[in-house]
Amino acid sequence: MTALLEVSGVTKSFDGFKAINDLSFNIGPAELRAVIGPNGAGKTTFMDIVTGKTRPDRGQVLWGERSVSLLKMSEAQIARAGIGRKFQRPTVFEDQTVADNLTMALKAPRGPFAVLRWKPSAKSANRVTALAGEVGLADRLARKAGELSHGQKQWLEIGMLLASAPRLLLVDEPAAGMTLAEREQTTTLLRRLAETRAVVVVEHDMDFVRRLNCKVTVLHQGAVLAEGSLDHVSANPEVIDVYLGR
Amino acid sequence: MLIRKHPSVLVFLSLLAIFTVAVTLMSEAYGSGVIATSTVKTLGKTLCLALAAVAMDLVWGYAGILSLGHMAFFALGGYMIGMWLMYARTGEIVAATLATAPIPPTPEELQQGITGQIFGVVGSADLPLTWTFAGSLPMQLLLVLAVPGLLAFLFGWLAFRSRVNGVYLSILTQAMTLALSLWLFQNDNGFRGNNGLSGLQNIPGLAEVPQAVISIWFLWASALLMAGGYLLATWLTAGKFGSVIRAIRDDETRVRFLGYPVEAYKLTVFTISAMICAAAGALYYPQAGIINPAELAPIASVYLAVWVAIGGRGRLYGAVIGAIVVSLLSSWFTGGRAPALDLGFARIEWVDWWQVLLGFGFVAVTLFAPRGLSSLIDVVARLRPPRRMGTDLGPDFSALREREAEA
Numbered sequence: 303m304t305a306l307l308e309v310s311g312v313t314k315s316f317d318g319f320k321a322i323n324d325l326s327f328n329i330g331p332a333e334l335r336a337v338i339g340p341n342g343a344g345k346t347t348f349m350d351i352v353t354g355k356t357r358p359d360r361g362q363v364l365w366g367e368r369s370v371s372l373l374k375m376s377e378a379q380i381a382r383a384g385i386g387r388k389f390q391r392p393t394v395f396e397d398q399t400v401a402d403n404l405t406m407a408l409k410a411p412r413g414p415f416a417v418l419r420w421k422p423s424a425k426s427a428n429r430v431t432a433l434a435g436e437v438g439l440a441d442r443l444a445r446k447a448g449e450l451s452h453g454q455k456q457w458l459e460i461g462m463l464l465a466s467a468p469r470l471l472l473v474d475e476p477a478a479g480m481t482l483a484e485r486e487q488t489t490t491l492l493r494r495l496a497e498t499r500a501v502v503v504v505e506h507d508m509d510f511v512r513r514l515n516c517k518v519t520v521l522h523q524g525a526v527l528a529e530g531s532l533d534h535v536s537a538n539p540e541v542i543d544v545y546l547g548r
Numbered sequence: 549m550l551i552r553k554h555p556s557v558l559v560f561l562s563l564l565a566i567f568t569v570a571v572t573l574m575s576e577a578y579g580s581g582v583i584a585t586s587t588v589k590t591l592g593k594t595l596c597l598a599l600a601a602v603a604m605d606l607v608w609g610y611a612g613i614l615s616l617g618h619m620a621f622f623a624l625g626g627y628m629i630g631m632w633l634m635y636a637r638t639g640e641i642v643a644a645t646l647a648t649a650p651i652p653p654t655p656e657e658l659q660q661g662i663t664g665q666i667f668g669v670v671g672s673a674d675l676p677l678t679w680t681f682a683g684s685l686p687m688q689l690l691l692v693l694a695v696p697g698l699l700a701f702l703f704g705w706l707a708f709r710s711r712v713n714g715v716y717l718s719i720l721t722q723a724m725t726l727a728l729s730l731w732l733f734q735n736d737n738g739f740r741g742n743n744g745l746s747g748l749q750n751i752p753g754l755a756e757v758p759q760a761v762i763s764i765w766f767l768w769a770s771a772l773l774m775a776g777g778y779l780l781a782t783w784l785t786a787g788k789f790g791s792v793i794r795a796i797r798d799d800e801t802r803v804r805f806l807g808y809p810v811e812a813y814k815l816t817v818f819t820i821s822a823m824i825c826a827a828a829g830a831l832y833y834p835q836a837g838i839i840n841p842a843e844l845a846p847i848a849s850v851y852l853a854v855w856v857a858i859g860g861r862g863r864l865y866g867a868v869i870g871a872i873v874v875s876l877l878s879s880w881f882t883g884g885r886a887p888a889l890d891l892g893f894a895r896i897e898w899v900d901w902w903q904v905l906l907g908f909g910f911v912a913v914t915l916f917a918p919r920g921l922s923s924l925i926d927v928v929a930r931l932r933p934p935r936r937m938g939t940d941l942g943p944d945f946s947a948l949r950e951r952e953a954e955a
Contacts (some may be wrong), residue, residue, distance in 0.1 A: 353805060381807035393802045395795045402791045412807045414816040418789045466806065 304367065306500050307352065307385075307470055313359030313525075314347055321347040322358065322523035331469070334496035336511045336532075337519070338543050343505045348521070349472050353387050354380040366469075372539040382412060386468030386508035391474045392455035396448030400439050400458060402445050403494045404430045406463035437461035453484055460491065470500040477510040489513045520545065550783055552849075557782050560865055561775055568771040577760040584893035588763040589835045596832035599777045602864055602872035604822040608853065609861030610785050611817045612797025614714075617721030619848040620728050621696035624835030625826030626843070628692040630745035632832060636752035638665045640943050641888040670744050676738025684863035692830040693823050700822030701815065706816075708811040713800075722846045726786055744840025748833055766835050773831055777824050781864050784820065794862075795816055797893050854906070858913050858918030869921050878902065 305328040309442050314322040322344045328337055339345055350356035354377040363372040367384060372380055381387075384523060394403050408426060411417070435455040442450065451452060455496045456476075463471060471494065477485050492514065495501050505511050511518060511532060522526045522544050528535040535541050551558050573579040583591075598621050642661035645656055646653040653661070655727035663675045673716035707720055751762060784790060795803045796810055800834045804810050833839045852871075858904035859870015880886055889896040900907075917923050 355801075375805040376809070377801075378807050378809045381805050387805050388727055389802075392830050393799055394793075395798050395802075396793060397794060405788060406795060407806055412809065414789065414792075414809075414813050417792060417808075418784070418787070420788050422788075462806070 334516040339343035342520040344524040384469035600827040601867040605867035620725035621822040622829035625829030629830040632688035670735040673760035696826035733839035749837040860922030866922030
């Protein structure tokens, strides 16, 4: 199986502190992966590097079948290439309606002049309605996103990610601040999404990772400490030492 | 389509039409003469200022770019049209003088005469390179849009590409307008230094037409341009493009991760807005009659922002209301027509105190009515935003906030 995303030998330091230290990471085109690690292990920096927010000092990040380097691309170009990112805090555009939020995320040309010429069609309207239905916001299409509850905003953001149909989804602590039922729903959704695309979940919560039931990558001090099933990594003495045992 | 989705556009255009017809019917040229020609000019100029405020609202209220240098584009538009007005008008006068000479003047003599008339005041006898096209109205009209547009494009390209944001960008725009103003102040740069361009109210070829009539023509032109600019701004902000620029205002990073090239959007909005401003300026200065580098002073652009804030940013009609109310009040107070307030121990002369009042007004609007004067329309139309006391529904205090949202 060829990898969809291939990160190799990446190093990034901030003022001498090595946030990422010779990190290598691969993920296939349809895979669910959990990335865990204690605070400061470099999880967020890792996502920043993949999405183009931070440039690494050394190393390679290759994407897709043609192994394009992501390092020379801007955040917007990387997003258009098919990498979606879900932030920990729900970030939806609160001043705009649920429908507007979803419309903006729909897969379509992104340049300013293409967007100026863009007109809503029956197809786009149906897609927006379908997406809203999928995330349980069908009756809120005309409401402003700012009026939604915290959980609903999370779902709206997930709907926006679905709308842009990314090939790789980076999800930052999806379970934070969710009720048990919402976690259950989120787990199901993530597992379903991973059937057709790559999903990387960065998570603190071991219980949630156990529910995901997928391959786990443990980060520590900016490098991969262990990789494998959750049972496999939790049996690793080093992992126990730095993370699980505490 | 646009009007069906935005009924406020129809209301706005109707009011604009009613206003224009009413002023025409009360003017000295076409009606009863209740309104003096100077007032007609003030009203026409106010329409141009309102259009500049719409352009400001586009960049600030919608795209979140607080440009404090927009009056530079406005004045540049004025300079571009002023060059033709002055050149062509002086040409007529020089031709008339030379026509009495025994030998008809050559084109060189004619041009020399014009140059002497225009630039004698700054002690120069050569036509500057910048005035190459001054004799051609179509070229200067093109330059009205092209020069400010290009300046905005270059400035925006440099600033947005380096991701200069927020207050730093505002300071840069102030520096831009100040630098341009200082440059224009210099005598040898071909824009007549601090004399500026004058006599712009005299339209070439229309020497016999009285100012009363010309002022009405300019009022019509200003109203037409206002309508066109308003429609353009509505069209820009109504669809998905408007959605994206408002999203950029609220959370730029997130828009980037959605795949939108944020810098390209900012550059587009900034340039279009500068060109709208320039077009408004090109109609303003012939009505004002004179333009000089003081028009580019940084404070002028700050006033533009104050108008938009007082009117209500993020709404096109808010910007129009703000510009009209504040600039008309300003000319009333500073025109010496407002009665002085005698407090016994002190006398408030409004000419001096108007700016203090404006300052308090600005603070009051910022504190109590973030939507500005346009929220009065909300009250009338019974549009009330949900009262959430300014807090958002973030995760940090979610319990309380969710209760508020459901209430």
